Every structure is written in structure tokens, then in C-alpha cells.
Amino acid sequence: MRIRSWAAVTVFTLFGMALWQVQARQANVVAAASRGSEATARDWPVYNGGVNGDHYSPLTQINRSNVSRLKVAWTFDMHEKGGLQTNPLVIGRILYAYTPSQKVIALDGATGKVIWTFSPEMPGGQPTRGLSYWTDGKESILFAGALTNLYALDPATGKLIPTFGDQGKIDLRKGLAEGDYTGVYLAPTTPGLVFKDMIIVGFRAPEEEPALHGDIRAFDVHTGALRWTFHTIPHPGEYGYETWPKDAWKITGAANNWAGMSLDEKRGILYAPTGSAVTDFYGYDRAGDDLFADTLLALDANTGKRIWHFQGVHHDIWDRDFPSPPALVTIHRDGKAIDAVAQTTKQGFVFLFDRANGKPLFPIEEKPFPASNVPGETTSPTQPIPQLPLPYARQLLTADMLTTRTPEAHAWAVEQFKTFRSEGQFIPFSVDKQTVVFPGFDGGAEWGGPAIDPRTGVIYVNANDIAWTGGLTATKTSGNAGTDLYQHQCSMCHGADRKGSPPAFPSLVHVDQRLSDAAITSLIHDGKARMPAFPGITGEKLDAILAFLKTDSDAMNTGKGNSAQKISAESSARTANTTLSSKSELGGAEAATARYHFTGYRKFLDPDGYPAIVPPWGTLNAIDLNTGKYLWKVPLGEYPELMAKGMKATGSENYGGPIITAGGVVIVSATIYDRKIRAFDSRTGKLLWEYELPYAGNATPATYMIDGKQYVVIAASGARNPAGPQGAAYVAFALPQRT
Template sequence: MRWMPAALFGALLLSANTGSKTPLPAPQQLASQTEWPAYGGGPDSIRYSSLTQINRSNVGQLQVAWTYDCEEGPGGTQMQPLVAGGVLYAVTPQHKLVALDAATGKQLWRFDSGIIGRGANRGVSYWTEGGERRVFTAVTHFVYALDPATGKPIPSFGVNGKIDLRQGLGRDPAKQSLILTTPGVIFKDLLIVGGRVSEGLPATPGDIRAYDVRTGQRRWSFHTIPHPGEFGYKTWPKLAWKVSGSANNWAGMTVDAAQGLVFVPTGSAASDFYGADRVGDGLFANCLIALDANTGKRVWHFQAVKHDIWDRDFPSQPALVRVKRGKSWVDAVAQTTKTGHVYVFERKNGKPLFPIASRKYPPSDVPGEVASKTQPLPTKPEPFARQLLTEDMLTNRTPEAHRFALEKFKTFHGGGPFVPFRVGQETIIFPGFDGGAEWGGPAFDPETGLLYVNANEMAWTSSLAKNDTVKSARQLYLQNCANCHGDTMAGSPPQLPKLVNMGPKWDEAAIFKITRQGAGRMPGYPNLSDSEIKAVAKYILSGESKPIESDEPAAVTLDYRFTGYRKFLDPEGYPAIAPPWGTLNAINLHTGEIAWKIPFGEYPELAAKGLKDTGSESYGGPVVTAGGLIFIAATNYDRKLRAFDKSTGKLLWETTLPFSANATPAIYSVGGRQFIVVCAEGSKGRPNDPKGSKYIAFALPHP
């Protein structure tokens, strides 16, 4: 499907069954919802609000109701606030938790753990039973249980109000890198968590764990890298459970309380792009796993990518939906993907609601690598992102940009899905490393059966290279840092910062601290010795690289390494492919058809020159309401919060925020007034874009 202006694009696709309402599949899902009690809106993670005060007829009257300034500068929190009992809970860029009056934005209390957190922190968890209440927040590898009334840690939880997620993994806790970027889910009296870990070796295992909400005691664990005797053990080398890592849940989970199931999407195994040390399919990496929420026992699973060597993590919470099949309604779970596909399964048994085809893909020509011969893809719903990059899809923004793109394209390998990387030649990843879909997750409308998902339409490239054999600062950099920052330290801004000309604020001490602790998408490196980190810091700042003598045991070193993430951009920094560079999609889960699709996002300077509706990268997801609206911010460059007609994709309202808001909004009502609130920071904007840290709430004017 080729790009066209948004209004025409949406109109031409309306024939695919959009706005006609179907009988309500689950009236209980449409019960009055005045709060936003969990990440994703509720335990079903459908990002749906039954509120109707703000609707198609009056959304144009929205105005700022209140603003809360965190006064910490940007930090990539990506926070979706939680609202319960008239209180809004939000995380600051340094991972302090604040409680605000949800009607006015006035601060009620602020919890400071004493640890400065950095990078993504997408939400908190809330538990209540009888008269007891607790809010759980994460700072680095710690999870704190706080009294919602005071913000004070509850001493009876764990040790002085907190638990350390590095404990209980069967490995030295001091050498584990694990951060809870997406909040855990609540089931009865359990807090169930995953975590973000390093994706290069050595890496922490991605165990899923449940903790008692009152005591912090661990009640069960599920090993995503199976131990001897466990299901899936034979899909790995025999000792993988001791030495391999990742296969973790960083994107969040979803709970079906009625059926007692927790649905867990997982990411790739370490290392991401070369798997000679982990030959085999590698369960439970790249899986959607249904676990018994009471015990942690596997009920069913589906593996979307076998032996992943492309970093094709499941990037978001699954959504619990109801889908019409004939005359019956089916309780289903829908999972969006980086590849631009949606998988839909029956919740109780994992039976696909649309056929899944096993498709053949080429082998790897890299020594030691054994790529899977086949991968499973759904035949429906149809992909919501383009799947094959061809010469006729290159940019025509200017003749010069087209010539550049064409010359580069002819040097690349691949262009379609699941093409293995080569040594010394760039391979195209399309959709790119960041999707397709990303962590913002989809929204689902139970009135119509439409699933809404924003997609990135970017091409990226990379390659493999032979690892150095001499232990030096450069070798340590290439093994541990080049994955993201590249062999030449050029990175891929704004997602992956460059390390050249870092400026006066970065000295060896600052680089040492951030390497040890981690920040943003970067994990900490507790496995490196102090002398090794100091050597890497000196190499980054000066290029000095000498052989390193160390008593520390050698880290795991593979024969080949990933050379870094590279966007396929033209000389002026715009995508080297034709628009759309980002889309917003409505998918009918009853039929599997795309109901409508529009370009989503703009580059303001291009729009000013007449090149509008190009779409752009976006991080953060949509929310949908019974008032007929989709609210979404997410776009990297235009700093907009927008409202669309959920039936047609027509833009009904937009406002420019002080900073780009790479986060999913929350919707709630207090005192009879409906609010939409979003976290704006600007972290993923370009270097010269405005940056800050504010929560901004919108509402209709007071009567």
C-alpha cells in the first residue's frame, strides 16, 4: 500500500468495515471507569476508557487543566500515570515517585529513594484489598512498596520496604544487571515482574517471578531459559541455563484474573545477533507464554521467532480482547510485534484465531551460526507495516537524496524479513529494529472490535565483524558498547547517542559511573572490573587503547560481534525511504482486515515547506474512549498530542506540547470532570529540540 495524504488514505480504507458497532461482547468491560488503576488502563491492558464527557462533538474545546513540572530535566521516563482514589501517581526523570491531586496537579508527597535512576520507567503498580493499599515503584534493581497515603516505605515488605531483583536468580547478585523499566502486574496478593537485562554476554537470565505483596517473599519463578528436566531444556545447549541470559520480559505482562492466567511476552536471547553459542530454537525467548498466575506453571506458549538473531523481541503488553467467530464470542489475547504483525490466540489454550504459516528463510553464511530454516507468521491480520524494501520505495524527497539512497541501497544485502546478517556487508532490517510496533502497545475498542496500533516505518542496517582477540580497551568497547554506539562511536541519535566529541561534562569519572550503573536503554556492566571500565572510558575520550592485564576472568567472547544499529538516512538526516515513515492503524480483529491507516507524525520543518503527512517515528501508544476518540502523543519531532475519530482516523484536535511526549496518555475522571494526562520530556527529539519534564492534563472548560 503506497503513501498518500492522511485524509484520502483513511477514506479509501473505510470500506474495510470501520465504524458500524457490533453487539457489545463483554458489558463488564464497558462498566464506568473513572480511574486508570494500572499500566495499560487495567489488568486487560486494552487502554480503553468508558468515559464520554469528552467526545467527537466537543474535543476541539480541550484546554490545559493543570501542569506539574518535575524540575529535573529530561530522562526518558516514558511514564503512563496511574490514577486511583483521586490521586495520580507519576515518576520523575530521576525515578522519584510523586503523588498528585488528580484534579489540580498539586503535589501531595514525593518519594526519594536516595538513588538517582535514569532512563525508561513506564509506570507503577497498585494493589488494594479490604482496607490495605500499596503502590509499588522501581528504582534500578530495587522495587519499593509504599503507603499510598504518605509515600513512606512499608517496613514489613522485603528489607526495609524494598526487594532486590538481583537476588534469587541462581547467579552472583553483584554481577547481575537487571532494571524494572515496565511495572509488574498484580494478581490477587502477588506482584509479578520481569525486567530489562543486558542483551550481550554475559547477561542476566530473564526469570519471571512472583512476590507476596505484603511480605516481599518470592512465591514462584518461571525459568525462561529452562533448567534440566524443564520443558524446553532440549531447545538449548546443555549448559545454557548456567551461562546464557536474556529471554526476558521487559515489555510488561497482562493478567486474566477470571482464568487465573498471566500472559508474558519475552525478548531475544543473548547475544542478540550472533547465536553460535546457543544453537537451537531457544525456548522461551521470543515467546508469548501463558502461565498459571497462582503457581507460575506453563499452560501454553507460542514462539514467534526461532533462534532469534535480529532482536525481534515481543515489544509490548498483550491485550485481552473478545473476538466474534461465527455466532460465538471468543476470549482472546492479541500480541503486536516489531515485524508489523498481530498474533491472536484463544486465551485458555493458545489456539490461533487466524492461521499461522511456517515460511522458509535463507541460511546464515557466518561460521558457527545456524539460523532457523523456518519462521511462523500469521496469515491474518494483514501486516500493519511494509514488509519488503525495494528500489522503487526509496526516497524522492530531493533528486540528491534519491541518488544517495539508490547508491547505498545497491550495496546492501536483504530487504525482507529474517535475512541473516553477513560479515562485512550491511543487511537491511525492515521494519527496523524499533518496529513496526513498539512498547507503547495497542488500544482495543470493545464496541467495534478495532485494535489501534502506531507503527514505525524505518529501515535500519547492520553487519557482523570478527572479534578482536587481544584484550584491550578497544576490544572491550567493541564487545560491550559497539552494539549500540557503533564501531566508530557514531551511534544512531536520538535513540542511541553518539560518543564522539562528548563535551566538557563527560570525563572518565562520569563515564565510569554511567557504565557501571547503566542509563536509558543502556544496561549496567557489573561484570567488568574497575580497571576495565576505566580503560574503556579513556578509549572513548582519547582513543587510547592498550593491552589490559587483569586478574578478572575473561568475559564470554564470541567469534563475531554486531557492529551497531544504523538507520538508513539520507545526507540531511531524513529517512532514505519513501513515506509514510510512521502510521496509525485500525485493525478489525473480527475479520483480520485493516479498517483504516493514516500517516502519523511530521517533521515540522518539512511540513512548513509543504511536505506534510510524512509520518515519523513514535514511541508511546494510543488510548481509545467510548466518546469516539483516540488520543495519542508519541511522535518524536512535532511535539503534538492528537485526537482522532476512532471510526475513520480523521484528525479532530491537536495541540503542541512544550516537549515531545514519548509516553502513553492516561484518562480518568475526578469530581465529574474528565481528564487526559500525558508525560512530556523531549528525550527522543533531536539535540536542539526543547527538553524538560512535565505532566500536562487537559479537560473541557469548567461550565
């Protein structure tokens, strides 16, 4: 679906009339919107609102007729800098959330006043998107992930519960690797899902080796004891083992559930999407489809046994992880109600399945795609493409879609585009030539996930719609430990030239002039924002990388530089290829070493930093899952400086998802540069209200009721736009008191 101007985009609003047909079905499915007890209806007790992942609230006090009157009710400024992606929990009167340094805080939900604060042993900078809450009506436990640990806290006091694990915490790395696991990174980015007396968890893993096995695990909420494990990289005798090289499970990592999960409580089915296996972009050592990487898994929540699965990308070499928890919905076909599960993707697809058996509810075709010409790489001959709904992001970048913002920007884009390979989805990367990835590595849809109105079966999904590029280049071992270590572990994000792709991937050129050795070491060991931690880089390796970062750019690729880098050739080879050499038995000569590596994530931005293609650059979409038809599509986000020049409604990158309420409003923030939170009419996409936040609201809102007043709260922070205001705060809104 190609959209070349907003004249075309606005055509989608004409589909608004079809919503009246959707609403006619509403009376038949009101029961499906029930959220249990009255207390549950008032609260926001689970990440994204409920275990079904629908981002829905049955509250109606804030509605289409009065949402324009929303005012700030309270603000809690954390006086910290960094990213904040948390969707808070609200239970009773208490709001539970994180700060950018991974402190857990409890606030009065009506006033924003601090009740208690819990600080983990060490501050962290990893994204923390939410918490988990368990109760049996008599006792309660709050679960918080920070760094590599899962903590069990008393919700009333914030104190550790010492009977859980090791004095209140468990190290989630245990059991995911043979031998010493302490030098490998893991982060519980998205909260675990509570089922009965278990908490089921996934985690974020590195994009390169070494990476831990991506097992999905359930732990006892009281003791922290392991209850079950599902191997996402199958062991011998397990389903899917044959889709990998022999014994791949021993040495291959990731295929992890970092995006979160959803649950059909009645059936006891857990829905867990997974990401790609390492390494992300060159699959020389993992020939085959690689189940269960890039897979939507339906597991028995009691035992962890597989019920059904769907692999969205076979042998992924594009980092096309499933980015968010799926959302459960009941749709209607031919007078029948069908319980379904909807999964959004970075590619811009919505996959819809029968919840019980995995049967596709819209046709999915296995379409052929070109083979890779990179030595050692064997791509899948086909990939699954849904026929409905149509993609919510553009799929093919052509020359007539290049930016026209200024004549100079257009001319620059034309020359750049001539050097790219641009043929649509699932085109294998080439060596020393950039291939267009569109929508980009950050979607399409992202980790915020969609909202679904259970009364109508309409899904609301915000999407990025800009182009990135990627490619491969030959691996050259220089004999210089710092150079080789940077190439193997760092160049994927920061580029071979250390220039990165700001702001997401900052430049490391002259980083030693901005940060001390101690500060750089802290970033390496603990990570921050999108950067994973590398706790295994210590001793000689750490000295070598610190020395490398102090070399000038001309010396970078020559092996020249500070004498501190000149450690033995044996140590250098060990540093650069520790995990690669152990894989030589898996695939013969081609697999003996990583002959090629990724050139880095590159956004296709013009010299002024704007997307080098025509808008829309970000959208909010409403799709009727009963029919697969679009109801409306509107731009989401603005660039204030472009607005001032008359370039309006461009859309922008956006991170964090929407919520939908029974009051008929879709509330979403997500946009980076205008820092706004917005409310739209769920029927038509009409903008009903907007407010400029102190920082960007790159998170999913929550809504709840205390003392008869409905609130909407959003986490705001400045990390994704270094040029904008820096800080972090929770901002809550409510209707003004009537006089």
C-alpha cells in the same frame, strides 16, 4: 503490503464504511466493556488502564463532538532533564507517576499539586513506564521499580513499608545468577502485575553477556517472599530444555519479560511476552529454537505453570523481542463470542489466539527462510508468518522506495542501497555487509502497545515504518583492555567507530571533551535511557574504558593509545571474553569464542537526518480483529521544518501507545519531532484535535474523572530529540467549564 505514496495510504480510509458493520455488533457486547465498579470506571488504576491491557476507558464526557474543545487543565513541570515514558496511575484523587530521575511523585489529579515525593537511594536515568497498586479495600500498597530494586510504598505518604523485603525493598537480581550478582545489570522498566496477594515481575536485561536469567517471578505483596518462578530458559526436565544446548540455563541470560504482562482475571491466566536471548545477533552458543525466548507465554497466575505458549521467532538473531503486553479482547465469529489475546510485534504482525488454549484465530504459516552463511551460526529453517491481518508496516525495501525528498538525498540513498542486502524479513546477517531490517529494530510496534475497543473488537496500533541496517564483523582481540571491552560491551549501540546512530545512540567521539570521568563513570554504572548499566565495570576495567574513550579515532582500532590502557594481556583477555570462555564446552570449537559481533544499530537516514525512504515513516492503524480487515490507516507525526516546505503528512518515529474511550476517540501522542498529542475519530481515523506539548509525549496517555470532570494526562520529555526543547512535564487536559 507495500505503500509508495499517501495516495495509496488514504485508500484505507475507504474502509471506514465497514465500521458501521462493526458498530452493529456493539449492542451485543456492551457487557464486555464493563470495568467493574463505578470507582474503577473513573480511575486509571493499572498500567495501560487495566490488567487486560486494552488501554480502554468507559468514560464518555470527552467525545467526538467536543474533543476539539480540550484545553490545558494543569501542568506539572519537574525541572528535570531526561526521558519520561510513564503511563500514570490515577486512584481516587491521586495521580502516581515518576520523574526522569526515578523519583516517585503523588499529585492531586485535579490540580497537579504535589502531595508527596519518594526518592530512591540513588537517582537513576532508566526508563520507568509505570507503577503497580494493590489493595484489599482496607490497606493499600504502591509498588515502584527503580534501578535494581522493587519498592513497596504507602500510597498515602510515600513512605517505605518496612515489612516488605529488606526494610521496604527487594533487590530483583537476587536468585537470578549463581554467586555474586551485584556486577550484573537489571532494571524493572515496566511495572509488575498484581494478582490476588502477589506482584508478578519481569525486567530489562543487557543485550550482551553477562546477562541474568530471564525468570518471571511472583512475590508476596506483604513480605516480598518469593511465591513462584517460571524459568524462561528451561532447566533439565522442564518443557523446552531440548531446544537449547545442554546446560545452557547455567550460563545463558535474558529471554526476559521486559515489555510487561496482561491478565485474564476470571481464568487466572497470565500472558507474558519475552525478548531475545543473549547475545542478540550471533547465536553461535545457543543452537536450537531457544524456548522460551521471543515467546508469548500463557501461565497459571497462581502457580507459574505453563498452560500454552507461542514462539514468534525461532532462534532470534534480529532482536525481534515481543515489544509490549498483549491485549485481551472478545471477538465474534459465526455468531459466537471467542475470548482472545492479541500480540503486536516489531515486524508489523498481529498474532491473535484463543485465550484459553492458544489456538490461532487467523492462519499462521511456518515459511522457509535462508540459512546463515556465518561460521558457527545455525538459523531456524522456518519462521511463523500470520496470514491475517496483513502487516501494518512495510516488509521489503526496494530501490523504487528510496527517498525523493531532494535529488541529492535520492542519489545518496541509491548509492548506499547498492551496498545493502535487502530481501525482506528474517534474512540472516552477513559478515562485513549490511542487511536491511524493515521495519527497523524499533518496530513496527513498540513498547507503548495497542488499544482495543472491547465493544467492537477493533485494535488501534501505532507503528514505526523506517528502515535500519545491521551486520556482523570479525572479533579481533587487540590485547588492549579498553579496546576489547568497548568492542564487546559498547560497540553494539555506539558502533565500532564510536559514531553511534544519534539521537537514540549518541556518538562517543570526543565524549571526554563533553563529560568528566565522573559523569562517564556514572553513566556506565547506572545507565540512562536506552543505555543499560554496567555495574561490573570497575577497577582496571573502568580505567581502561575511560582511557580508551580519550583516544583518537585513528588509534582506536590499532591497539595504540594512552599508556593507561596497557594492562596485562591476561587481564585484557579476561575483560573482553569473561563470559565467552566459560561457554567452550557448549558447542565445541565454534562456541569457544565469539568469532563475530554486531556492527551496531544503524538507521537508514539521509545526510540531512531524515529517513532515506519514501513516507509513511509512522502510522496509526485500525484493524477489525473479528475479520482481520483494515478499517483505516493514517500518518502519525510530522517534521515541522518539512511541513514548512510543503512536505506534509510524512509520519514520524513514535514511542508510546494510544488509548481508546467510550466517547469514540483514540488519543495518542508518541511522535518525537512535532511534540503533539492528537485525538482521532475511532470510526474513520479523522483528526479531531491536536495540541503542541512543551516536550515530546513519548508515553501512553491516561484518562480519569475527578469531581465530575474527565481529564486526559500525558508525560512529556525532550530526551529523544536533543535538538528540541529539553525538560519534562505532565500535562493534563479537560473540557472548559460551561458558562
